[in-house]
Amino acid sequence: MNGASAARTVAVIEDLGFTDVVSIPDGESRHLHRALLESPEIEVYSPTREGEGIALAAGLWVGGRKPLVILQNTGLMEAGDALRGCGIGPSIPLLLLVGWRGYPGAMSGTLPMDSAYTYTEPLIRAWELPHRRLMSDEDLGVIGEMAAVAEGTSKPAVVVYGYGFTP
């Protein structure tokens, strides 16, 4: 089955001790966003753009919180300077949950290819950020894996999700 369960994903995020989620939802993460808002353990903030969100998350982390950032791949592209300046440069271990717009279409052979699909993984690799794919509930362990990598390396790490979260 394609797409992880929003409820199970929230449970994983809670178990990992994330205190805050900075979420700029896309269509695929709307159910996850809604489920996060119902969590009594997590504060959710929705800034207006992704670069703003990464800087906000960096401030939360510097202040002692444990934030997770949820954004679409297009937003990751917009947020490049903030990711460089507030994550990679100062060694702030942000975990990014990145929606992979274009992935389902690419997998089904839809043409023309969405360029947001094409550039997502090459861009993450260009920043030298470790990443794993989250495609279903079976992959939910990658969130903890990448959270540990971020903390262990003091650098951002990425989980990309290719399908929408299910309610």
Added chain:
Amino acid sequence: MNMERLDLFRVLAERRTNEVVITTMTATLQWPLVSSHPLDFDFLAFGMGHASDFGLGLALARPERKVIVLKGDGGLLMSLGSLVTMGRYGPPNLLVLLLENRSYEMTGGQPISPKADFVALARGAGLDNVERIDALAALEAELPRLLTEPGPHFVVLPVVNSEPLPPVAHTDHTERVARLRRGLGLD
């Protein structure tokens, strides 16, 4: 008449005690001339326009600690949506001091739109405590209130500068973060 920026910094540094002060871009390059404090944080090169976003996150994380963001009007225009986010989530311990010099000073002083009204923009974004202070004596009188009264506060301060600027530093980002966290008692 606009305030001389370095005089403004001196006034703030004299009254500041245990507040975090976040500075950024050319508008605040002179802050280290008047302050050397463990809770000074130079945001320069951390992300254009995002100092107040970072300050918002820090203020939310440390509700017991006043967080002051010193930034220029050009920097605000680089992330204008920040005002809406501050209007929505801004906590009582956040104070943004907007240094209004009507230009992008870092890149050569190109003028910003003369029509931009930062007080109106901040109010329209949902910030309730917005004010403009035009004179140094007035700032001296209002600072005790701004440093203690619950906010968030957004204050527009028209400034000029006739003093030389220190050099720009683009390094030591990791150490800047570590120093601030030590100052906050986190590491």
